Amino acid sequence: MSEKNSKDGTHNVVSAVEVPSHGDLDALHDADNQLLAELGYKAEFRREFSTIETVAFAFSIMGVVASVSSTFSFPLVSGGHVGMIFGWLIPCLFVMPIAASMAELASSMPTSAGLYYFSAKLAPPKYSAIASWITGWANVTGQVTLVCSIDFTCAQMITTALAVGSDGSINLGAGPTFGILLAILFTHGIVCSAATNVLARLNLFYVVVNVGTTIAAIIALLVCSKNNGTRVSTKDAWTLFENNTGWANNGWAFLLAFTAPMWTLTGYDSAAHIAEETTNAAKAAPLAILTGVGFTASLGWLLLIAASYATASVSDILGSDLPLPMGQLFFNILGKHGMLAIWSFIIVVQYVTGAAQGVDASRVVFAFARDNALPGSRWWKKMNHFTQTPVNAVWLVMVLAGICGLLGFSETALSSLAGASVIGLYTSYATPIFLRITSGRNKMVPGPFSLGKWYMPIGIISVVWVTFIIILLLFPPVSTVDPESMNYAVVIVMAVFIFASISWIVSARKWFHGPISNVGKDDSLHTTYDEKTNTQIGESDS
Secondary structure: OOOOEOOOOOEOOOOOOOOOOOOOHHHHHHHHHHHHHHHOOOOOOOOOEOHHHHHHHHHHOOOHHHHHHHOOHHHHHEEEHHHHHHHHHHHHHHHHHHHHHHHHHHHHOOOOOOHHHHHHHHOOHHHHHHHHHHHHHHHHHHHHHHHHHHHHHHHHHHHHHHHHHOOOOOOOOHHHHHHHHHHHHHHHHHHHOOOHHHHHHHHHHHHHHHHHHHHHHHHHHHHHHHHOOOOOOHHHHHHOEEEOOOOOOHHHHHHHHHHHHHHHOOOOOHHHHOHHHEOOHHHHHHHHHHHHHHHHHHHHHHHHHHHHHHOOOHHHHHOOOOOOHHHHHHHHHHHHHHHHHHHHHHHHHHHHHHHHHHHHHHHHHHHHHHOOOOOOHHHHOOOOOOOOOOHHHHHHHHHHHHHHHHHHHOOOHHHHHHHHHHHHHHHHHHHHHHHHOOOOOOOOOOOOOOOHHHHHHHHHHHHHHHHHHHHHHOOOOOOOOOOOOOOOHHHHHHHHHHHHHHHHHHHHHHHOOOOOOOOOOOOOOOOEEEOOOOEEEOOOOO
């Protein structure tokens, strides 16, 4: 095992194993599994994800064209044309440092446990368990609500298509939309229960549909808006500001547009969570994180630029009876048949995005349960012998997402679900990054991808941005709030926080000590040093 001594002379638990730069798959898998054993876990998954499939997975989980279509109402309300272009660009510039910091951590510690594992290993020994507990629960909250929000907007896309196809005679309300959501979650449960090799191959299909539909949407909006004379001037497309929030302060109103890119640019930690299913994970995971975020941010911005040029009237689109304003924009520009043609592909993109996110969330639940952190952990950490995937964890995610879907009966369902997922996920992103630049400065042994001396300024920018965005997303999207228009993100987040806090105080602090090694004698010749007990673990199951 590779060890590194900190300044105080104590051993560090984070280790690195040299991975062959080339060679056959068996050698790579052996190196991957050896590193996993060094981190404290035995290999239980089949390593079926190649580097390109891991990149495709991270990119597909953000579903750029579908995500922009889902959240188009945020920039429309909060700035109009300026909200579309700069409300997307600015947050993307700050998300990249977060992605870079996460890529470094994933390269050093490639395990499905991911973020809560990073926090446990980088925190001071006294606070390792609670840091892991907080990060894990925040990540689980974000993962489940993200599954729900993706599938909820997929249901809205279907109701939008029905409304356009029926010339307005079919307008499904909250009840039928919730029913469609449950049907989508059920089918996703089936898809996500498949074997790893099936999931890996599916992501190649996902990325082709995703990129192809995005490019088609950009071209269609630019060309058709010019042909029918609805394209606005370049000056208006880039500088026309409209505040439709009801907030008196235009600057604050504009900031609320950040919800759209922050919701879209989530889930890229997925590359870390499938690390135990990935070949050469220490290199593939960071590459997937950086590539996925970079391409999603770039393509999303190009799509919103095209949408800004094609939007002749912000107020007219906001006044649409369709569930999603982007559907009205495509209808205005492409007509009924053109809109339905491209919208059908966007629905497919959103569906496969939800499927990819379901896989991601199930791996987080499995890993957290493997460390006995969830109620009923013995059920959720079970691996299906046929598929060698955590099928029980998959269905738990779908059931919890269905419960979260009850928010669909409020007017601000999307902003509530989006806010809760972003707050949960980015809290779990920022915690290990904060620990990396404080107590963990001398603990981490870098993997193949390292930020070097730049980890400190990049980490500081990341933590400051996440703190700002979490505060922002707790506010309602409009100034006048009633029970129907309230932002329920705070309710979801606080409910989980209160539950996790009470559980910790009453019980968990007595038995949860962070990640638990399950490596026995027959699994690895290596041992892992436990800072908390000053003993070595790995010679027998913990």
